[in-house]
Amino acid sequence: MQKVLMLLSILMHIVLVAGYFINSGIIFFTSYFWIIFCLISLFIGLRYHFSKLNLSEKDLPYRILTILLTISSSVSLIFLLYTTFFNPFLYLDIR
Structure with a gap:
């Protein structure tokens, strides 16, 4: 369920x-x-990555998903903070 x-x-x-x-x-x-x-x-993502699970439950796809979730959420957070507070008209520069 956590993987989903x-x-x-x-x-x-x-x-x-x-x-x-x-x-x-x-x-x-x-x-x-x-x-x-x-x-x-x-x-x-950080909590799932550093959780104390059995080794059988914490397999390779689980670790990959936790790392991907942590990376995607941090990149999205940086993107949102940048577009909301620093450069709100970024979409006009791209077009």
Whole structure:
């Protein structure tokens, strides 16, 4: 079940970045929701990565998913903080 939740969180981060560039900045209406989601998924990824599970439950795909979730949430958080506070008109520069 944890693997499925991690995979869905990774897919939501991909949808966030794709939605930003497809919808030309509509993400600003929900940017604070996405920032909270990134923080929650970052802490979940770190917690899953450093959890004390049996070796049979913590196999290679589990570790790969935890690392991918941590990386994708941190990159999405940096992207959101940059586009929300530092350069809110990034989508205009790209077009």
